[in-house]
Amino acid sequence: MKQYRSILGLLLVGALALTACGAPAAEPADVSAAPAAAAEEVVDIEETTAEEEELSGDIVVSIASNDVQTYQALADAYMEMHPGVDVLVELKAPGVDAYLQWVRTQFTSEVPRVSIVESPHLREFAQEGRLLNWAPYLNKINPYTDEKWEHSFEDWGLNLVRDPNTGQMFTMPYMSIQTFWLYNKALFEAAGISDVPAQPTWNQFVEWNEKIRDAGYIPIAMEGTTEQIWGGGRMPWLMRSAMDQYHRDELQSIRCQEGDWCFREGIDDKWMYDPADVRNDDPDRISVNISRHLKALRDGDINFNNECTVEMMERIGRVFKTENGFVPEGWSGMTDAYPLFLTQKAAMRMVHGGIFTSLPKDIRSLAQGEYGGSGEVDEEDAAAAVEFEYGRFAFPNIEGPCAQGTARANELTQGYLAIPLKDRAQNDLEVDFIMFWTSPQGMKIFLENKLDPDNLQGGIAGPPLIKDVELPGEWKEVFDNSVFIGNYEKPGAPGDAVARGFFKYEVTKREWSIMVQEFFAGQLTAEEFAASYQALLEDNFDGLLEYLNLTHEDLDNPEKRPPGWVAAGPY
Amino acid sequence: MKIKRAIGGIGLALAILLGIALPLAAQTPQGLLWERVVATRIEAVALAGATSQLSENGARVAVGSRDNILRLFDGTGNPLWQFEADNSILGVDISPDGQWLVVASEDRFVYLLNEAGGTLWQFKAARSMNNAAVAKDGSLVAATSDDLSVYALDADGNLLWQEALGIGVRAVDIYGSGEKARVVVGSDDGLVTIYSRTGKALLQAELDYSVRSVSAMSNGARILAGANDGSAILLNGANGSELWRFEAEDAISSVSLAADGSSALVGSEDGSAYLLADDGALIHRFQQAEKVLSVALAPDGSRLVVGAVSGVARVYDREKALSEAAQSAAHQQRTIGGVIGGATLLALLGVWVARNTAAGQQVWRRSSAAPWAVLQTMWKARLSYLLILPTLALLLTFNYYPAFSGLYHAFTDWSPGARTEWVGLANFRFLLEDRFFLSGFRNAAILVVVSIVKTMTVPLLVSVFIFNLRNRFSQYWFRTLFVVPIVLPAVVEILVWNNIYDPAIGLLNESLKLIGLEEFTRVWYGDARVALVSILFIGVPWVNAFALLIFYGGLISISNEIIDASKVDGASAWRRFWKIELPLLMGQIKLLLILNFINAVQTFELVFLTTGGGPGAATYTPALELYYMAMRMDRMGVASAIGMVLFLIILAGTVLNIRYVKSSTEFEA
Known part of the structure; x- marks a missing residue:
């Protein structure tokens, strides 16, 4: 009986409580009282002064690198200047996919603990509004240089990274990088090649390959698994450079025109098409309208199933088709061909500037039977790993009726520092650390440690992007010898956007990588490749639009800013 | 049974009550006066005059949209005139008396119009004009542009000053008039700056996030700023200090402050326009079906207009909205009270039935006895439950939660930390159209079959071989030798095989060349014809130590009496294997079948570390496609769907295994 009473009692109490908890009636507003009229006089502005406070708080540096030495040195120097700040160096293991996954996990928190991340693949977070826009800070005075922060950087570098339309910038560059070909001088001599111009023609390049092959060496140390092509590697560099030579004139139809939302007076009205000028498509010279570009692709004004694509692929095939014997046997199943170059079995390799600091270390490691890559090393290889004299040449110029300009390479900024958006005080603190890092004194510490020969995790790929910072001694000389042929990778560049799939849309990148493999293996002709590439575009066009957050209506009205357009978009 | 039916009836009645009451309660008052729909998104709205000052015909509602047209309506929604620019209208402002309208357009112009829609002047910037404001006497116009500048123009369209901020700016308003007019600007660096008519910066307030919209009282005493983090902040116009803050659920797109600051309207991308009191308290939420892009409040706060992304402009009457809100709330409260009361009565009825009828008492005893007994048992073993609790919690957190999360996310477009859309x-x-996923199934089927064959043959033979060794010492050492490789991680084994298969310097090709079989050398991972077979051959001779131990364990558990009896009967080793050992190992076979099936269907690292799925799609597996979808394509929803498909396949395979493969115990029975 007690149970019944208890249940009854509980029910009644519960009912009363629920009634009390019911949605309250909206407070009936005082609808009868008319708001008072505003005063006519404008308010007097009071004098205010801002107080300077000593910096304090935590900064968590979580870059994908094993180079603790460099980042800890930066952190220590900063903490010495600001005792109230704790800079925690919590580096993550290198590896694009794993690091991105880790970053994604951090962003599941509304306010991530991490302060500084670095990756070229942070676009999605910028688009979702989770990353700090560097632009406002670039406008401020850097306390470590006492000048406007923006002035510390080379203009060309910032222009490549920030959005030309809004000025927004979500990743901060601080170094530079260039791609080119490295060759073994002894092997060239053995093959009877003595004249190596700074930028050869494609025919010369083919001729060298024949001579080297006939001399019994592997001409090019190149790997070609799906991962190496789809995931990014040497073959995409080459294909992008080639496509850039064949699609430069499309700028004329895809640029922002008078009346377009992106038209910049004083810039776009002065632009003239000049394929001989390798800087003709730089973002500070021309604006590109993404809607016009996609409209041209949709409507077939830009088409890949034509004799020009065939010409381009035939030229490339002369060197990289497996049957020619210029690349290692079985290269399409090879994940790392670098040891072939280190052990002087192969004569040439496509590289970036980081090779200068890494090559001596790699040879030294190889000689000791150790190797950081995935290729196999045996005793014979280790014995062959001795320092050798090498030279460099720029990406060869493909020549043909359809080629529109000279070959260009990656001449890019490097460094993709990003800060998760938090409250102003915390972000200000984190930016202050980066201001220190990119000041001459910060960069001095950075470079000294990166170039420390005992720092096996160190190394740089090019000179710093920061003005008034010089590389120490021999390194200055090494990078001063660089030959600059122009950069194909820049916002809106028509060739690069469609060179390996379309606009970095992974679905098309994957299919493209398979097509490339099939072409080099002789399973696809150049004509079939051209037709397949056009079909790839057409089959995936709607998916591409969705990925870019655009609609057909946007393409039909290219003069209007698409509602789904974002400053950090993959355009 | 009757009682059960009665309880069921009570439950049904409750559900019906709630079903009727909840939709009623969900009805929200609108206060809507009228709405107009245009073909494209409405980027800007403005409102002049109010019922307390002007007649219905005297009020003005300006609506600027993406179709390049500015439409002007009177207080009742009648169209008065329209103005067409050469590109989208991005900003509109109107003086309180409706005498002047300023229009900012993507065609790079800012236009000043008179009350009849005539263009008084236009001014062109280097980039699109994205917003504009006009002083109440028309003496000053301020406009912001995509060229990252603010422009101030006099009544004749002459440029008074231009401030190049070098940062995105689209929030602008003007307070005061004549020489005392001031321009308020909010920028992407979170700064709200007040400029004098001559362009002198008078005051600067620093907010945490980008400022999307600003609105000032007519005398500038209060300034409302909307930021992209979803906060609307009221600032003291005299010193920039924060007075209050309102948080919406998404970024603020537009704010509007009544001329006397008595109320504020905040439009948000969360699909609402929030009407706030002068202390920041929420007065009413005008819920829209889509993102709100622009809002405007009449100078006296009596009316408001909301422009939405779908192209609908809605005009509301504040008094009507609040009155209807009060009525609706009272109605809602009555409804909920009625439901609760009804539910209570029904519950009381249930208790009465259970107490006063014999059948009710019987059902009560029967239904309460079991749970009560369970609770008592649990209490007796409370220490055991307490000890198992941490394990259970960890299991739930790290195993069950992610698994169920995956099941849910299979039906969403999911980017962790960014979006989850059903x-x-x-x-x-x-x-169904993903060729990599589909071809992966063919490979997975091959992997399943081969994996089972590999596990059921060599380890079984080796275990029988060891079991039948006469010398115990030999048994021990052979067993150890075969099992020791289990310490080698699978990844290491795969990497070793990668070197063996290396086409240029690998052991396999070099060996073939050495023995004169050069024609058989291959690009083992690069040739679609042999890539999958190459992967399958990894681990030759496939002495799976785990399977070996399972089989061996099964063999030594066979009673010696059976073995001895068979020997006495003269059975050969071969006959003994087929007729005794193998049937008695059915339990182990069943276990290994299930485990191998699960492992083979989930094959990932074997392919990822060797061919990466290539060449082409020759060696894809569903698990590899899952990885690529999650890591490369950023399509976590699709990856979850693959996970769910794999789960269903494994579940079906396991059920079939349990159902149709008999273990030895069942065999004996």
């Missing part, structure tokens, strides 16, 4: 079966439809 898409129904779209992910599964996508998979």
Whole structure:
């Protein structure tokens, strides 16, 4: 009986409580009282002064690198200047996919603990509004240089990274990088090649390959698994450079025109098409309208199933088709061909500037039977790993009726520092650390440690992007010898956007990588490749639009800013 | 049974009550006066005059949209005139008396119009004009542009000053008039700056996030700023200090402050326009079906207009909205009270039935006895339950939660930390057309068959071989030798095989060349014809130590009496294997079948570390496609869907195994 009473009692109490908890009636507003009229006089502005406070708080540096030495040195120097700040160096293991996954996990928190991340693949977070826009800070005075922060950087570098339309910038560059070909001088001599111009023609390049092959060496140390092509590697560099030579004139139809939302007076009205000028498509010279570009692709004004694509692929095939014997046997199943170059079995390799600091270390490691890559090393290889004299040449110029300009390479900024958006005080603190890092004194510490020969995790790929910072001694000389042929990778560049799939849309990148493999293996002709590439575009066009957050209506009205357009978009 | 039916009836009645009451309660008052729909999104709205000052015909509502047209309506929604620019209208402002309208357009112009729609002047910037404001006497116009500048123009369209901020700016308003007019600007660096008519910066307030919209009282005493983090902040116009803050659920797109600051309107991308009191308290939420892009409040706060992304402009009457809100709330409270009362009565009725009828008492005893007994048992073993609790919690957190999260996210477009949108079966439809996923199934089927064959043959033979060794010492050492490789991680084994298969310097090709079989050398991972077979051959001779131990354990558990009896009967070793050992190992076979099936269906690292799925799609597996979808394509929803498909396949395979493969115990029975 007690149970019944208890249940009854509980029910009644519960009912009363629920009634009390019911949605309250909206407070009936005082609808009868008319708001008072505003005063006519404008308010007097009071004098205010801002107080300077000593910096304090935590900064968590979580870059994908094993180079603790460099980042800890930066952190220590900063903490010495600001005792109230704790800079925690919590580096993550290198590896694009794993690091991105880790970053994604951090962003599941509304306010991530991490302060500084670095990756070229942070676009999605910028688009979702989770990353700090560097632009406002670039406008401020850097306390470590006492000048406007923006002035510390080379203009060309910032222009490549920030959005030309809004000025927004979500990743901060601080170094530079260039791609080119490295060759073994002894092997060239053995093959009877003595004249190596700074930028050869494609025919010369083919001729060298024949001579080297006939001399019994592997001409090019190149790997070609799906991962190496789809995931990014040497073959995409080459294909992008080639496509850039064949699609430069499309700028004329895809640029922002008078009346377009992106038209910049004083810039776009002065632009003239000049394929001989390798800087003709730089973002500070021309604006590109993404809607016009996609409209041209949709409507077939830009088409890949034509004799020009065939010409381009035939030229490339002369060197990289497996049957020619210029690349290692079985290269399409090879994940790392670098040891072939280190052990002087192969004569040439496509590289970036980081090779200068890494090559001596790699040879030294190889000689000791150790190797950081995935290729196999045996005793014979280790014995062959001795320092050798090498030279460099720029990406060869493909020549043909359809080629529109000279070959260009990656001449890019490097460094993709990003800060998760938090409250102003915390972000200000984190930016202050980066201001220190990119000041001459910060960069001095950075470079000294990166170039420390005992720092096996160190190394740089090019000179710093920061003005008034010089590389120490021999390194200055090494990078001063660089030959600059122009950069194909820049916002809106028509060739690069469609060179390996379309606009970095992974679905098309994957299919493209398979097509490339099939072409080099002789399973696809150049004509079939051209037709397949056009079909790839057409089959995936709607998916591409969705990925870019655009609609057909946007393409039909290219003069209007698409509602789904974002400053950090993959355009 | 009757009682059960009665309880069921009570439950049904409750459900009906709630079903009727909840939709009623969900009805929200609108206060809507009228709405107009245009073909494209409405980027800007402005409102002049109010019922307390002007007649219905005297009020003005300006609506600027993406179709390049500015439409002007009177207080009742009648169209008065329209103005067409050469590109989208991005900003509109109107003086309180409706005498002047300023229009900012993507065609790079800012236009000043008179009350009849005539263009008084226009001014062109280097980039699109994205917003504009006009002083109440028309003496000053301020406009912001995509060229990252603010422009101030006099009544004749002459440029008074231009401030190049070098940062995105689209929030602008003007307070005061004549020489005392001031321009308020909010920029992407979170700064709200007040400029004098001559362009002198008078005051600067620093907010945490980008400022999307600003609105000032007519005398500038209060300034409302809307930021992209979803906060609307009221600032003291005299010193920039924060007075209050209102948080919406998404970024603020537009704010509007009544001329006397008595109320504020905040439009948000969360699909609402929030009417706030002068202390920041929420007065009413005008819920829209889509993102709100622009809002405007009449100078006296009596009316408001909301422009939405779908192209609908809605005009509300504040008094009507609040009155209806009060009525609706009272109605809602009555409804909920009625439901609760009804539910209580029904519950009381249930208790009465249970107490006063014999059948009720019987059902009560029967239904309460079991749970009570369970609770008593648990209490007796409370220490055991307490000890198992941490394990259970960890299991739930790290195993069950992610698994169920995956099941849910299979039906969403999911980017962790960014978006989770319900898409129904779209992910599964996508998979039906994904050639990599589909070809992965063929490979997975081959992997399943080969994996089972590999596990059921060599380890079984080796275990029988060891079991039948006469010398115990030999048994011990052979067993150890075969099992020791289990310490080698699978990844290491795969990497070793990668070197063996290396086409240029690998052991396999070099060996073939050495013995004169050069024609058989291959690009083992690069040739679609042999890539999958190459992967399958990894681990030759496939002495799976785990399977070996399982089989060996099964063999030594066979009673010696049976073995001895068979020997006495003269059975050969071969006959003994087929007729005794193998049937008695059915339990182990069943276990290994299930485990191998699960492992083979989930094959990932074997392919990822060797061919990466290539060449082409020759060696894809569903698990590899899952990885690529999650890591490369950023399509976590599709990856979850693949996970769910794999789960269903494994579940079906396991059920079939349990159902149709008999273990030895069942065999004996």
